Amino acid sequence: MTAEVLAICVGLPKPFNGAELSAIDKQPVDGIAHIRSFGIEGDMVADTKHHGGPDMAVHHYPRDHYAGWSDWLGGHDLLSRPAAFGENIHAEGLTEETVRIGDRFHLGSALLEVSQPRQPCWKIDHRFGQKGMVARIVKQHNCGWYYRVIEEGDAKAGDRLEQIETGHEDWTVGRLFAKLFDPAQKATREELEQITTLERLCLPWRDRARQKLDR
Known part of the structure; x- marks a missing residue:
């Protein structure tokens, strides 16, 4: 699988909702982007409790979904x-239905590994000024995902994400997200047990599956 990278984007925390800060408002890098284990140089998170860290170093949201969102919203600037959606990687050609947990991709001279789906929060509704967007993501599983950085490197707009290794064969990003978040696709005990064993899935999401098993 490959995808054309249309932009690599970064942002710094700024006022978002009263005293609340957010770095969801990102802008394209002009030229070379330096991809490090902590993320892309020039990119920061405001909420370090829920964002950031090696397993959420680089965020990818498929541009493939933009047309559907535009139809649903009646257009939006x-x-x-x-x-x-605050993504670092703005690209076409990969979606949650094709990308698996643990898939590895070259981007420029960097090597990235899919680590987890993105869990949507209220900031998406607030950014667009539209209630119901998070609920639609939960229903449609168009959540986006994060990469961890296996090898640091440089990349630029126009480069391609090129898959070089397949991760957990039966676990696409969309399926995993659905089983842990969509009430209409509640995971079976066997599926939850499988999720806890996915070595390339970040630990907090494996722990989430364990907690559901315990309940």
């Missing part, structure tokens, strides 16, 4: 430019 944010969808006319990259990083409407």
Whole structure:
């Protein structure tokens, strides 16, 4: 699998909702982006409790979903430019239904590994000024995902994400997200047990599956 990278985007925390800060408003890097184990140089998170760290170093949200969102919203200015959803990687050609947990991709000279789906929060509704967006993500599983950085490197807009290794064969990003978040696709005990054994899935999501087993 490959995808064309249309933009690599970064942002710094700024006022978002009263005293609340957020770095969801990202802008394309002009030239070379330096991809490090902690993320892309020039990119920061405001909420270090729920964001950031090696397993959430780089965020990818498929541009493939933008047209559907535009139809649902009746158009929106944010969808006319990259990083409407606060993504670092603005690309076409990969979606949650094709990308697996643990898949590895070259991007420029960096090596990235899919570590977890993105769990949506209220900030998406607030950014777009539209209630119900998070609920739609939960229903449609168009959540996006995070990469951990296996090898640091440099990349730029116009480069391609090129898959070099397949991760956990039966566990796409979309399926995993659905089983842990969509009430209509509640995981079976066997599926939860499988999730706890996915070595390339970040530990907090494996722990989430264990907690559901315990209940």
